[in-house]
Amino acid sequence: MNTNLRRRVGQILCAAGLAHILSGCAHQSSDPLQVLRDADNDLPPGNLRDCAICPELRIIPAGRFTMGADADLVNELPWTRHIEGLRILWESPEKRIRFAKPFALGTFEVTRDQYAEFVKATDRKTNPNCVVWAGDWDRSANGKTWADPGIPQTADHPVVCVSKKDAEAYAAWLTEITGRAYALPTEAQWEYALRAGGTSTYPWGEDGLEVCTYGNVADATLSAAHPARASQSCDDSYLYTAPAGMHQPNPWGLYDMTGNVWEWVADCWTPNHDALPDDGGPVTTGFCDESPLRGGAYGTGPLFTRSSTRGGPDHHDVRQSWIGFRVAAEVE
Numbered sequence: 232m233n234t235n236l237r238r239r240v241g242q243i244l245c246a247a248g249l250a251h252i253l254s255g256c257a258h259q260s261s262d263p264l265q266v267l268r269d270a271d272n273d274l275p276p277g278n279l280r281d282c283a284i285c286p287e288l289r290i291i292p293a294g295r296f297t298m299g300a301d302a303d304l305v306n307e308l309p310w311t312r313h314i315e316g317l318r319i320l321w322e323s324p325e326k327r328i329r330f331a332k333p334f335a336l337g338t339f340e341v342t343r344d345q346y347a348e349f350v351k352a353t354d355r356k357t358n359p360n361c362v363v364w365a366g367d368w369d370r371s372a373n374g375k376t377w378a379d380p381g382i383p384q385t386a387d388h389p390v391v392c393v394s395k396k397d398a399e400a401y402a403a404w405l406t407e408i409t410g411r412a413y414a415l416p417t418e419a420q421w422e423y424a425l426r427a428g429g430t431s432t433y434p435w436g437e438d439g440l441e442v443c444t445y446g447n448v449a450d451a452t453l454s455a456a457h458p459a460r461a462s463q464s465c466d467d468s469y470l471y472t473a474p475a476g477m478h479q480p481n482p483w484g485l486y487d488m489t490g491n492v493w494e495w496v497a498d499c500w501t502p503n504h505d506a507l508p509d510d511g512g513p514v515t516t517g518f519c520d521e522s523p524l525r526g527g528a529y530g531t532g533p534l535f536t537r538s539s540t541r542g543g544p545d546h547h548d549v550r551q552s553w554i555g556f557r558v559a560a561e562v563e
């Protein structure tokens with residue numbers, strides 16, 4: 232949908248009396264910060280929200296970064312004798328990426344109440360086929376869905392049990408109701424925003440045990456309930472999902488990039504970074520029924536919190552209780 236058409240859709244929705252959904256109807260400004268000022272004065276500078284039920288976005292600056300890890304890392308980290316250490320090879324070769332334009336990324340993971348608005352507006356039906364992890368896997372056809380995911384959640388928790396197709400449909404719906412182009416973030420956008428200008432092994436530095444400051448992972452709380460699970464010795468105080476935004480943000484103001492729920496990205500799966508474009512776009516070749524995941528989750532142990540860690544691959548129809556997403560959006 233081109234810009235004029237998107238703007239026209241927004242004007243039609245406003246004219247139809249949907250101002251309770253679309254804030255800033257009188258303006259339809261092309262300036263994202265103008266939308267911010269009109270929409271919600273309590274948002275931090277650099278954040279915006281297109282409508283009352285839309286996810287808050289953070290503007291990510293244009294710039295360059297190095298994505299991935301050097302393949303030699305496989306010989307440098309002590310735990311790489313573990314078979315999972317071979318996953319590091321998925322993160323190589325390192326690639327230099329340049330973002331010519333700023334973009335916006337969800338400040339938080341999409342929450343249950345935000346996703347519920349989409350389901351209500353579109354009457355979307357969901358197969359009750361979610362695979363649940365609550366200390367152990369429950370892979371039975373147990374009737375679990377995003378609305379009943381088999382772990383305790385409230386409306387401000389990240390939505391889980393959503394497939395990549397569900398997440399893409401949510402982003403497409405936001406595009407329709409707001410006039411702004413929404414999508415899943417590319418894997419390069421995601422890692423660029425996670426690193427926030429840093430080059431350290433972990434997003435916050437070199438000490439993996441600081442993870443409990445920045446995210447909800449497999450920690451002392453989880454190991455107390457599930458002693459067999461490989462967990463961090465620090466304590467983030469959450470057993471399964473936490474409400475969005477309960478831990479410290481990264482330097483660019485993004486919450487839960489580490490942990491809480493794994494997050495879908497736009498790319499096709501490839502077992503290395505060979506096909507990664509240098510402009511920050513998605514990988515569009517390889518295994519396109521499969522997708523990388525990023526960031527780790529409430530059950531993620533010490534192996535998976537590095538800046539370049541790639542999760543998955545998972546099929547785009549899979550629904551799991553520790554997979555959710557955040558959205559990306561264009562800014563003009």
Ligand SMILES: [Ca+2]
Nearest residue numbers: 447448450469
């Ligand atoms: Ca935890």
Ligand SMILES: [Ca+2]
Nearest residue numbers: 487490492526
């Ligand atoms: Ca996350």
